[in-house]
Amino acid sequence: MTVEFICVGTEILLGSIVNTNAAFLSEQCAGLGLSCYFQTVVGDNEERLTQVLKTGMERSDIIILSGGLGPTEDDLTKEVAAKVCGKDLQLHKPSKKAIEKYFAQRGTVPTDNNWKQAMLPKDAIVMENHNGTAPGVIMETAKCSLILLPGPPNELKPMFQECVVPYLEKLTSQVICSQTVKICGVGESRAETIVKDLIDTQGNPTIATYAKTGEVHIRVTANAEDKKDAMKLIKPVVKELKSRFGNAVYSTEEECTLEKAVADLLTANDLTVTCAESCTGGMLSARLVNVPGVSEVYKMGVVTYSNKAKRRLLGVKKNTLSKFGAVSAQTAQEMAKGAALTFKADVAVAVTGIAGPDGGTAEKPVGLVYIACYVKGKAVVKEYHFSGNRGKIREATVAAALTLLRECILEYYSKITFGKKE
C-alpha cells in the first residue's frame, strides 16, 4: 500500500520550523512496510490545500495530513478534507467533553473558538488527543483513507503510535512489527558491506540501514497475521545481525540511546563515571545527563578548556603540555587519569582535540581528536580524524567518546575483544 504526507502550515513554508513531523511519519510508515513516494507542504489556504489533497487522493491509498486542526479561522485542514470527501461537520459530543476536561484540568476556560475543534466530519473515526485539544480524524472514501493529525509533534507522535498504527495494521489486515539493531563504532559503509547479502536477498522481513552520528541503526521489519508470527520472522534476522556485529550492538530496544546503554552498563557494573572535556566543552557530560536517573553513576565532570585548567583541575603535567601539546595522546591520558583520581570515579573519559575552524596546523589539522578512557587503573587512548564544521566535529567526538567508554568497560569486565571493530 502507498501512503503520502501533506503537512499543512505556513510556518513550515516560511522556514520558521523544520518539518520534523514528515521525518517521523516517514520513518514510522517505512517501518510499517508502507511505500511513500510523495510528501507535500502547503499553507493554510483552501484552494491550494484542496488541489494538493485531490492530487494525492488520485495516486495514494492513504493520505496523512498534519497540522491545521487548531481553533482559529486559519486552521482549515478538517474543513477542506470534509468538503473534498462530501461530508458535513457536526458536533462530536465526546470531543466537546474532552476539551472541557482538558481546560478544567489546567484551571482555565475554553474560548468560543475552541468548540470549532469538536466539530468533526460525519461518520469519521475520531482519535482522542491526550496532549492537546484537537482530536485526530480518520475519513474513509471508496479508494482512499485520510488521516488527519494535529501539527505539534508532542500531540502527533503519541496519537500516531496509539491510534494510527493499529488502524493501519487493520487496514492492511496484517500486523507489521519491527525491531532496530543499534550499532556503534562501525562506519556506515562497513556496516552496509557486512549486511549486503542480507539486504540483496531480503523479502519478509525487510532490512534497512540508517546512519546516525557515530552510529548505524538497522531496522528489521516483518508483516504477518499476528504479532507473534511477525516476531518469529524478525527474531532469526536480529540474531544473525547480533552475531555479525558482536559487541558493537549496543541495544535492540526502541527507546534506548547510546548514552542510555552506557549509563545502564555503568549501573550494571556498579561504576561511577566522570568526564574531562576540552573541545567538546561539556557536550559529553550533557549527553550522559540526557538520561533520566543518571545521578546513580554520574556525579560530576569538568570542562578544562585552557591549559591552566587542565593542569589545575586534572593535574596534567606542565611538561606534558609543553612537550606534546594540549591536543596529544599524552595529555588526553593524563586528563583521564587526573579526572578519575581527583573526582574519585571508577571510570573517566577525557577529550582533547581541534574543532576548528582555526587552530589547525599541517601536523595537527582541524578534526584531530584524542579520547582517553581510564578504567580502574588502566588507560586506553585513541586518535581520531573527523571532518565537517566545528559542530559536526564536536558531535562526532562525543559519539566516539561514548563508544570508547562502552568498549573499555566491556573489555575490562569480560575480556571480550571486538571482532568487528573498524
Added chain:
Amino acid sequence: MTVEFICVGTEILLGSIVNTNAAFLSEQCAGLGLSCYFQTVVGDNEERLTQVLKTGMERSDIIILSGGLGPTEDDLTKEVAAKVCGKDLQLHKPSKKAIEKYFAQRGTVPTDNNWKQAMLPKDAIVMENHNGTAPGVIMETAKCSLILLPGPPNELKPMFQECVVPYLEKLTSQVICSQTVKICGVGESRAETIVKDLIDTQGNPTIATYAKTGEVHIRVTANAEDKKDAMKLIKPVVKELKSRFGNAVYSTEEECTLEKAVADLLTANDLTVTCAESCTGGMLSARLVNVPGVSEVYKMGVVTYSNKAKRRLLGVKKNTLSKFGAVSAQTAQEMAKGAALTFKADVAVAVTGIAGPDGGTAEKPVGLVYIACYVKGKAVVKEYHFSGNRGKIREATVAAALTLLRECILEYYSKITFGKKE
C-alpha cells in the same frame, strides 16, 4: 514572484534524514521576498519526478530542485529536468576540469561515473561547486526558471548564497535585502504585541517574527533598485525595533548567535566566565564553546550533578542543601559564588533545576529552575518555570542562563535597567 521547492531523495521519504534543506530554502526565499506556497519531496524516480516537476512549472515562477545530482545511475534530477525542458545534455568542459581538480586536491582519482556530473543541459547557466563535484544548474523556460542544487547541505547552502541569490535578484530586477533583529529574554507573544502595529501596517519593508528557544528573531526585508536604497528602507525600521526592545536586542548581525553575543560582551569588558551546572549537565558550557576563539574568556567549568559535587567543587554549604534543597535560590547563589571564587573567574553562572521526567513534587514541580549569576561580588538569582520534556526544559534553561548572564553584565557595567523585560 512565486517559488516552490522539490527535494529529491529516497532517504528523505524513508525518514533517514530530516529535510533541513527545505527549511533553509524557505527561510532564504522568504527573506528575498518570494512567496512559497508548495514544497514537495519525491524519490529518485523518473515518472514521479516528471509529474511533480510539470505540476510545479504550471503554478510557480521559480522551481528550486535539490538533490539527485550525484554520479550514480539513481541520480536523475538533471536528466529529468532537461527532458521536461526539451534540452539535451552535453559535456561542459569547465565542469570536467573542476571535477579533475577536486579529486587531484584530495589525492584521489575520479571514477568513470563522475564524468556524468559534467554532462549538463545545453544553454544552461552553470554554478560552480566549491565543496563537492556536482555543479549547480539554472535552466530558463518561457515562463519558469528551474534551479538545480546539490543535496548535501554543505554544498547547497554556499551555492545558494554565492550564485542563486544574485540570480534571483537579477530575475526580479530588484535587490532584496534583509536584516534580522535578534532578541532574548522577551517571550514570543509579548514580542508580537510590541510590533503588532508595525506588522499590521507593513508594506516595503516587510516584518516577520520567528520564535526560537528563548529568543525571538524579527526579520526586516526590503526590495529596491539597489542595495543602498533597500538598506535605506530597512534602517529606520531596525532603529524603531531597537528602540522598542532596548537592551533585549543582542544583535542585528546575520551570523551572530546569543552565545557569540555573550562571548563578545565578555571580551569587550575583559571578563572571564565560568559555569557551574546541575540539570543542564554541561550544555551551557558547550554552547559557549560553540563560539570559535572563546578560549579568551572561557577557561573552565564544572558539572556538579550530585550534592556532594556541589559541596566539594563549589563549596556549597551542607546546611544550605539540607535546609533549602539542591534546587533552590540559595543553592544556585552559592554555586555561582563558589565557582567564581574557586575558578578565579570574573563572572560565574550557576544552574540548578528539575528537568524531569521524575523528581518533581507539588512544591517543586518538574520545570522549576534557578539560575544565579555572580558578577564581581554581586549575585543575582532568578526563578523560572519551564514546560516540555527533559530536553526542552534543559534547552530553555541554557537560553535563559545566557540571557541572564548578558543582562547582569550590561547592568553591572552601564547601570542600564531593562525597559522591556518580561
